[in-house]
Amino acid sequence: MRTLYIECNMGAAGDMLMSALYELLEDKKGFLDTMNALGLPGVKLEAQPGKTCGIAGTHMAVTVYGEEEKEPGAGEGHSGHHGHHHVHSEGEVHEHVEEHGAEHHHGHHHHGHHHHASPGNIAELIGGLDLPEEAKRHARAVYDDIARAEAKAHGCPVSDVHFHEVGALDAVADVTGVCYAMYLLGAERICVSPVHVGSGTVRCAHGVMPVPAPATANLLEGVPFYGGEVRGELCTPTGAALLKHFADSFGPVPMMTTEKVGIGIGTKTFEQANCVRVFLGETEERENGEITELVCNIDDMPPEALAHACSRLLEQGALDVYTLAGTMKKGRPGHVLTVLCRPEDEIEFARQILAETTTNGLRVRRCGKYFLKPGIERVQTRWGEVRVKTAEGFGIRHVKPEFEDVSELAKKNGVSYQSVFKDALCGTGENAAEPVENRREQSGE
16 A cells, blocks of 8 residues: 655754645646746745755755745744734734744734735635645645644634734645645555644744643644643644644554655754655555444343434444343343444543443444545446446455445346345456456457
């Protein structure tokens, strides 16, 4: 499986992530040409060679009207753009770009006064960029997450969050650059290390705040992170939002055969290498996930009520729900209820089971799991198109025509279910579930 691993031993910022991903790209010039032709007002991207502790990499300089945010003083953080927001007395939240602990001085020479952009303005700006729709969809989602985190941090509605124009343009370039690079790389799985956030405090418009800053802490909910001896803010809100949005999992480096390594350099000097590293390669298909089983015995619940509870649990997002008949205490007939869910959803589904059933307790099992990657293909039968479920991995492929499609075509055309089902499988195992495009090519359509 084509896998991207992101190492955040010195945190993450949007420009550093973009720099590291840039190094993995085949057509680096094409990437920069596309980004610089987007029409973001005054924004220019330039890939510059950089070094940290003797390690060579790339620093992506993002300038707005010719200005790039400057480096803070010693011990205050590493380079990377981020925006802390402060609430004015009238309730507006304004973003002022800061460099990990350095105060941003108001008033850019090219502006006579500050302009601000709402989350809606940012979404509209991203929507109008000449980028693939998938990249824009991810970029809008990342900015939505940032706006919600800032609103929560400041105790105001999302509609009251307003980004400072210059900072917003800088961050939009970082976010869209990362999303576009991810689109070009096309990794099937993205894994991220636990995130180093730094330690101590960071100075911003409100004053001195703890690290991680409130918005960053909100964005890192559910993400493993740690502090350490490095003083200053290492993970920015933009970096946190991008990591959480794209990560399929967090943890150590999986067993993988690396094809390329990318290094995004920060400009601040530390005793250890100030960079984000990314690894692109192939991972072996082994035990490929975890799952939680929630189990309880029920002997005092009517069958129809238990069936209703099972339906509700599935509606709430359980991966699977099933019952097995059993003999309970005192020889009573009953059922063993099993609910499968993602490990992170364990507490919520435990609560749902206790609420929807009569049980007073349940057992928890955390298991590794193997699974085939699911997919959907469409095939053309003589009676119409049928969706076919696929599952692949470990050198194995399973196919199964969608029941509803087969049933509907059988009824509509007055033929048997098996006739449509077999035609969807193309009669033989070798040609089963052949995509519509291939079938049309061969038939000359």
